[in-house]
Amino acid sequence: xxxxxxxxxxxxxxxxxxxxxxxxxxxxxxxxxxxxxxxxxxxxxxxxxxxxxxxxxxxxxxxxxxxxxxxxxxxxxxxxxxxxxxxxxxxxxxxxxxxxx
Amino acid sequence: xxxxxxxxxxxxxxxxxxxxxxxxxxxxxxxxxxxxxxxxxxxxxxxxxxxxxxxxxxxxxxxxxxxxxxxxxxxxxxxxxxxxxxxxxxxxxxxxxxxxxxxxxxxxxxxxxxxxxxxxxxxxxxxxxxxxxxxxxxxxxxxxxxxxxxxxxxxxxxxxxxxxxxxxxxxxxxxxxxxxxxxxxxx
Numbered sequence: 196x197x198x199x200x201x202x203x204x205x206x207x208x209x210x211x212x213x214x215x216x217x218x219x220x221x222x223x224x225x226x227x228x229x230x231x232x233x234x235x236x237x238x239x240x241x242x243x244x245x246x247x248x249x250x251x252x253x254x255x256x257x258x259x260x261x262x263x264x265x266x267x268x269x270x271x272x273x274x275x276x277x278x279x280x281x282x283x284x285x286x287x288x289x290x291x292x293x294x295x296x
Numbered sequence: 297x298x299x300x301x302x303x304x305x306x307x308x309x310x311x312x313x314x315x316x317x318x319x320x321x322x323x324x325x326x327x328x329x330x331x332x333x334x335x336x337x338x339x340x341x342x343x344x345x346x347x348x349x350x351x352x353x354x355x356x357x358x359x360x361x362x363x364x365x366x367x368x369x370x371x372x373x374x375x376x377x378x379x380x381x382x383x384x385x386x387x388x389x390x391x392x393x394x395x396x397x398x399x400x401x402x403x404x405x406x407x408x409x410x411x412x413x414x415x416x417x418x419x420x421x422x423x424x425x426x427x428x429x430x431x432x433x434x435x436x437x438x439x440x441x442x443x444x445x446x447x448x449x450x451x452x453x454x455x456x457x458x459x460x461x462x463x464x465x466x467x468x469x470x471x472x473x474x475x476x477x478x479x480x481x482x483x
Contacts (some may be wrong), residue, residue: 207314212394217394219384220385223371241325248415255424256429263443267447274452
């Protein structure tokens with residue numbers, strides 16, 4: 196249960212989430228990928244707290260921040276999905292390319 | 297010793313269920329695979345003497361994934377997984393980027409001489425978190441509260457079909473609301 200083991204787990208979760216966020220077409224599946232990436236941040240921050248600075252609360256505060264970011268991401272993501280689905284019947288990213296540069 | 301075994305079991309299962317999210321045929325199954333991944337990852341957090349944060353993540357994720365399952369079934373094709381489903385674009389490129397990222401991160405993890413700490417562990421990590429949030433990290437808590445409030449406002453604005461500004465005008469100046477269908481009390 197060393198720090199590198201935890202960081203390897205976090206790297207694996209982050210990479211899986213990155214694959215999902217890049218490859219999926221459905222907006223909700225992309226949000227799942229993003230959540231996996233934030234989950235990696237939670238594991239990494241908790242491990243850093245435990246192994247490098249257990250005497251300070253900073254690592255725990257980062258975990259709380261990541262949990263909140265996850266909740267906000269999902270709420271706003273679903274609101275945006277609802278808005279774009281209602282106005283244009285779009286539920287895939289390939290159909291919403293307005294901002295494509 | 298048993299902690300090590302438990303950690304590796306949780307870690308392998310967290311990654312495996314995370315991969316399953318993008319491999320299974322139905323959106324509902326994907327949601328619950330993601331839930332399993334979160335719970336196993338929270339299990340590793342519990343092993344780090346962080347009972348409050350671990351349980352918080354588990355409880356929050358159960359609620360979040362149940363809400364997500366509802367949205368899945370509302371919006372997505374093939375919620376029950378009765379036929380094979382793949383909705384991907386640029387799969388090979390994404391896979392290459394993801395594997396490359398993992399190799400980069402893993403080599404960094406294994407090659408870096410990580411610091412260790414001999415500082416005393418707090419008796420009650422939850423107390424430590426509470427004191428940090430109510431003391432030196434109060435600003436974080438304030439910003440999080442504001443961000444959550446802003447989220448509530450903007451999700452309601454985004455998700456509302458027709459609000460009072462659509463009905464009564466931008467300055468709420470109309471006597472009678474502009475509705476697509478006449479009717480209602482007194483109209």
